[in-house]
Amino acid sequence: MNSDYIFGIRAVMEAIEAGKEIDKILIKKDLSGPLATELLDLIHSRGIVTQRVPVERINRITRKNHQGVVAMLSSVTYHSLSHLVPELYEAGMLPFVVVLDGITDVRNFGAIARTCECAGVDAIVIPQHGSVSVGADAVKTSAGALLHIPVCRERNILSAVKFLKDTGYKVVAVTEKADINYTTASYTEPTALVLGSEDTGISPEVLRHCDTYVSIPMFGHIGSLNVSVAAGVLMYEVVRQRLQANMEVI
Numbered sequence: 001m002n003s004d005y006i007f008g009i010r011a012v013m014e015a016i017e018a019g020k021e022i023d024k025i026l027i028k029k030d031l032s033g034p035l036a037t038e039l040l041d042l043i044h045s046r047g048i049v050t051q052r053v054p055v056e057r058i059n060r061i062t063r064k065n066h067q068g069v070v071a072m073l074s075s076v077t078y079h080s081l082s083h084l085v086p087e088l089y090e091a092g093m094l095p096f097v098v099v100l101d102g103i104t105d106v107r108n109f110g111a112i113a114r115t116c117e118c119a120g121v122d123a124i125v126i127p128q129h130g131s132v133s134v135g136a137d138a139v140k141t142s143a144g145a146l147l148h149i150p151v152c153r154e155r156n157i158l159s160a161v162k163f164l165k166d167t168g169y170k171v172v173a174v175t176e177k178a179d180i181n182y183t184t185a186s187y188t189e190p191t192a193l194v195l196g197s198e199d200t201g202i203s204p205e206v207l208r209h210c211d212t213y214v215s216i217p218m219f220g221h222i223g224s225l226n227v228s229v230a231a232g233v234l235m236y237e238v239v240r241q242r243l244q245a246n247m248e249v250i
Contacts (some may be wrong), residue, residue, distance in 0.1 A: 004073055004136060007058075007066035009035050016042055018127040023133045024049040026058055039069065047155055049128055076134045081125060081152040081160055085167050088122055095169065095190045096238060099125040101157050101206050102197035103227065106132050110141025111228035112195075117145035119230030119235040124149060125192075126156045161209050164192045171210045174234055175204055176224050178213035185214045187238040188245050195231050 006015045012025065025043060027036075029052045043050055058070050088095040098121050104110050109132040112144065116124055132138060139146045154160040165171055169190045174182070176230055194210055196202030207213070216225060225233070 002039070005061060006071045006073065007062050007064060007069060009039050009067045009069050012069050012071045013039055013042055015071055015073075016046055016048065020071075021077050022048055023072045023074040023135055023136070024051060026051050026053050026061075026070045026072070028055045028058060029053065031068040036068075047128065049133075050066050051102060062196055072135065074134055075136055075139045076151060078134070078153040079123065079125070079150040081154055081163060084123055084150055084152060085164070089167075093122065094188075095122050096187075097121065097123045097125060097164070097169070097192045098132065098231065098235070099161065099164075099171075099192055099194040100158065101194060101202050102130050102200070103195070104126065104130070104132050105198055106135070108132075108139050108198060108226065108228045110129075110138050110143075110146070112231045113138070113142040113149060113151075114145040115228070115232045115235055117149045119232075119239050121149065121185040121235065123152055125152045125154060125157070127162050128153050128155050145150075157203075158206050158209065161192070161194065161206055165209065165211065170212065172234075173207055173210035173213045174215070174230055175213055176215050176218070177201075180212065180214045182214040182216055182234055182237055185212050187241050190203065191238060193231070193234050195227055195234075198227055 006012055016022065025048055027050055055068060058068065061070050098112065098116055101114065113124060134146050134151055162170055169192045171192045171194060172185060173194045175196065194202055194206065216230055233244055
């Protein structure tokens with residue numbers, strides 16, 4: 001059995017109950033029956049991401065007796081934001097986290113994670129649904145950075161942003177709709193940078209709950225930067241300001 005996945009209804013149920021870190025579960029479109037219902041109830045109770053797919057997709061992963069179910073295992077153990085935030089404060093750190101609202105391209109995610117690790121970011125926050133996750137491809141693209149930086153996979157990004165605000169973070173949205181130049185904002189307090197998806201940006205509801213909106217000046221004919229490039233620009237502005245203020249970066 002490939003160590004990156006588990007197949008078969010009973011085997012997947014046992015993996016869930018044993019607390020295995022599961023990225024997502026692929027389920028054959030027409031899978032039904034009492035055992036399948038039991039599996040689905042268990043998946044729902046744990047909030048695990050599922051995809052209903054044609055059996056051909058599962059067959060491309062394994063030709064063994066998968067019973068229409070394959071669980072893709074995560075390459076890392078996800079952290080809980082509610083546990084991590086107080087730990088950072090208790091350690092006497094000046095927290096710096098990056099929140100990714102719906103990033104779906106694994107190469108962008110890997111590039112962002114690599115810069116996060118180099119810039120001393122304390123954690124990356126991603127949503128459970130509608131987002132790239134920490135699979136083998138993401139780890140490879142990040143040059144292994146995702147093995148060294150905590151990733152919090154939260155059920156709801158809006159709730160995560162509200163929690164960060166409630167715990168003293170300044171939540172900064174990076175959006176081309178902002179009028180404030182990113183260099184004029186201050187990042188010398190606990191900071192959470194929020195970056196949106198490659199095509200639609202930060203979701204409107206999340207955007208409304210951010211404290212500050214900043215943009216990167218554009219002088220060419222193209223209207224926006226690649227999200228991983230924009231993330232790098234902002235992260236190193238945070239580093240620059242904190243170094244200039246003689247603050248601990250990491």
